[in-house]
Amino acid sequence: MKYSALFFIPNLICYLRFILLIVAIFFEKSTFILFYSISAILDALDGYSARKLNQCTLLGSILDMAIDRISTVIILIKIGNNIPTLTPYLSVCISIDLLSHFLHFSSSLLQSIHHKSCKSKILEIYYRRRILFLICFFVEMFYICCYCTSFISRMYFFCIFFGIFWILKTFLHFIQMINALKELAIISKQKKKK
Structure with missing residues (x-):
């Protein structure tokens, strides 16, 4: 009997990550950091x-992409709650993160390619497993330190120190967004011709 993808181990890990993030919302300081950090560690484990397997x-x-976005939104809201003067800037960060990933992922789905397959040389380098892991790790450390x-x-x-990596990742989000917009424009033009 084949197992449904719903119950694949990586997806079960994603569900656990989501639950940990929801629980983390209701806590502050070290308890929040504990639940948030476990969820972040599980992000590496699910991939x-x-x-x-x-x-x-x-x-x-x-699931992985959506929970990553939820994770970012939760910690940025927590930072904004602690440092209200940053809230407008954090709102911009959330908007850039959500839009760039949504456009990039939509473009990949419409082209039936993996979202880590990129025509951009810069994004191709970024999505290499070790580089992606290190940048994401340092950005998570930046968020935790800000909190x-x-x-x-x-x-x-x-x-x-960790903010340097956040700046790099934000720059990559813009590249990701621009490339996705170009790809989506091409796809739209091709669909219009049909």
Whole structure:
């Protein structure tokens, strides 16, 4: 009997990540960081298990991308709650993150290609497993350090260090968005001709 993709190990890990993030919302400080960090660690584990168990699916890709976006939104809202003057800037960050990933993922789906397959040389390098992991790890550290600045003053130095990676990732979001818009324009033109 074949197992439904709903119950593949990587997808079960994604469900657990989502539950941990929902629980994290109701906590502050170290308890929030604990639940959030476990969810972030599981993000690396779900991709690893998908490859090792040969359980890479479209459902898994969608779950992973959606939960990554939810994770980013949750921590940026938490930072905004702690440092209200940052809220407008964090709202811009959320908007860029959501739009770039939505456009990129939609473009990939319409072309029936994996969302990590890119025509852009810069994005191709970014999506290499080790590079992607390191950049995402450092950006997660940036978010956690920013969250901690409201109750641990010494975290500012770490925010500056890890912030360099956040700037890089935001730049890559713009490249991702521009490439996706170009691809979607081509797809739209092709569909209009039919």
